[in-house]
Amino acid sequence: MSMIPFDDREGFIWYDGRLTPWRDARLHVLNHGLHYASCVFEGERVYNGTVFRLEEHNERLHNSARILGFEVPASMDDLARATEEVIASNKIVDGYVRPIAWRGAEQMGVSAQASKIHLALAAWDWPAYFSPEARAKGIRMQWAKWARPAPHTAPTRAKASGLYMICTMSKHEAEAAGCDDALMLDWRGQLAEGTGANIFLVINGELHTPTPDCFLNGITRQTVIGLARSRGIKVVERAIMPQELAKADEVFLTGSAAEVTPVGEIIGEIGHYRFTPGTICRLMWEDYDRTVGKRIASAA
Numbered sequence: 001m002s003m004i005p006f007d008d009r010e011g012f013i014w015y016d017g018r019l020t021p022w023r024d025a026r027l028h029v030l031n032h033g034l035h036y037a038s039c040v041f042e043g044e045r046v047y048n049g050t051v052f053r054l055e056e057h058n059e060r061l062h063n064s065a066r067i068l069g070f071e072v073p074a075s076m077d078d079l080a081r082a083t084e085e086v087i088a089s090n091k092i093v094d095g096y097v098r099p100i101a102w103r104g105a106e107q108m109g110v111s112a113q114a115s116k117i118h119l120a121l122a123a124w125d126w127p128a129y130f131s132p133e134a135r136a137k138g139i140r141m142q143w144a145k146w147a148r149p150a151p152h153t154a155p156t157r158a159k160a161s162g163l164y165m166i167c168t169m170s171k172h173e174a175e176a177a178g179c180d181d182a183l184m185l186d187w188r189g190q191l192a193e194g195t196g197a198n199i200f201l202v203i204n205g206e207l208h209t210p211t212p213d214c215f216l217n218g219i220t221r222q223t224v225i226g227l228a229r230s231r232g233i234k235v236v237e238r239a240i241m242p243q244e245l246a247k248a249d250e251v252f253l254t255g256s257a258a259e260v261t262p263v264g265e266i267i268g269e270i271g272h273y274r275f276t277p278g279t280i281c282r283l284m285w286e287d288y289d290r291t292v293g294k295r296i297a298s299a300a
């Protein structure tokens with residue numbers, strides 16, 4: 001990834017209703033979103049100048065904000081227009097869009113009923129979430145020490161900034177151990193997800209994936225389930241214990257940024273597992289690339 005800091009680049013950011021020169025899209029240090037994590041966002045992939053599943057992302061953004069008790073100050077049409085503007089003004093062909101909405105500076109305490117809601121959209125070139133080399137042979141993951149919280153202890157259906165605190169901590173530990181990402185269990189000890197992607201296991205030619213009852217039901221996850229079913233591959237959503245990884249022939253992650261990424265190894269206290277990306281990984285990777293309209297097939 002480029003080392004140019006994200007606040008010091010050329011281009012435009014859509015900020016509270018208009019395109020703003022990139023470096024001028026600033027924020028005061030006293031704002032509720034920063035101090036109390038009253039902040040929701042999206043992560044979208046642009047393929048050939050268009051966001052894949054834009055409506056689903058925008059609906060989730062609206063829904064995430066409502067869960068936190070505020071309204072995104074833009075209709076679905078406004079969001080679609082702003083997305084188009086930010087992609088065009090930055091001349092993004094293949095990249096990433098980051099919409100973000102947060103409570104502003106009117107109140108600096110836990111309560112923020114009077115705070116205004118702000119909205120920004122940025123877009124940048126972002127070709128790979130995991131390195132192509134790691135992806136080809138399967139990424140290495142380390143078991144996270146943190147668990148996805150129970151739905152009554154956090155707003156787990158929202159793509160809310162606060163939920164990423166344990167993801168960053170877990171991913172940093174995994175990277176320090178030479179891994180690409182961390183793999184998280186949930187509060188019950190069941191297999192949950194990566195720090196920014198859902199997980200699938202291939203068991204006896206079927207796809208098994210954890211029921212998304214305390215983490216995001218990813219848009220990519222839903223797309224891949226549809227693709228698998230249309231190929232006649234059985235998909236089972238259920239509670240999966242980590243030890244069942246011993247039965248899996250292949251494992252992969254799905255996410256807007258990660259796309260379909262095979263897992264090659266999982267290390268750590270919960271158990272050590274190795275997988276070789278095989279037929280079903282490759283098929284789902286290729287089907288996904290075709291569905292999003294990738295011009296160059298990235299699958300081996």
Ligand code: PMP
Binds near residue numbers: 196219255256
């Ligand atoms: N889980 C987490 C924690 C994520 O951040 C993401 C990425 N938004 C996903 C799952 C996958 O969601 P999607 O396929 O909608 O990008």
